[in-house]
Amino acid sequence: MEIRWLEDFMALARTRHFSRAAELQHVSQPTFSRRIKLLEEAMGATLVNRQTLPLSLTPAGERFFDLCQRVTRDVREVRGQITDMEAEESARISVGSTQGLFSHFYQGWASEVGVADRLQLNLKATSWVGEQFLDALDNGECDLVLCYWHQNLPGATGWAEVSTSSSLLLGSGWCR
Secondary structure (H helix, E strand, O other): HHHHHHHHHHHHHOOOOHHHHHHHOOHHHHHHHHHHHHHHHHHHOOEEEEEOOOOOOOOHHHHHHHHHHHHHHHHHHHHHHHHHHHHHHHHHHHEEEEEEHHHHHHHHHHOOOOHHHHHOHHHHHHOOOOOOOHHHOOOOOEEEEEEOOOOOOOOOOOEEEEEOOOOEEEEEEEOO
């Protein structure tokens, strides 16, 4: 059974006419009739009294109509919630950090600058060393890296400049 079948049934219940309901659902009338028949087969009951004009719902159809309204409303609501969750997730910044920096710096720093709810720690990163952080940035495993770094480490050239004040310059901004 498909959600669109429920929507088809609700359109039929509202219009009481196969052709008008099919038009509302943007399908041909034979396709629409087939869907309603499949729905009745799936439910194991006749839902539409085809002997009346305009069409009417059987008692089983009336009960099923109530269910269809609840189910489609719930599906729309949950679909919206999922869309919101995915938008929130995509707005998060994935952070790679060493275990020591995570334990002693990251949590306090993220709260202090007001970004804790937008940052998501990449737990695999706590076991990374050296160039693995840069590789993770390169291949999209994380968006931001907090790690100890020294300018003489392999791969440091071209990625970061370390100043004497222990700040790290990335791109065009300073992180303190």
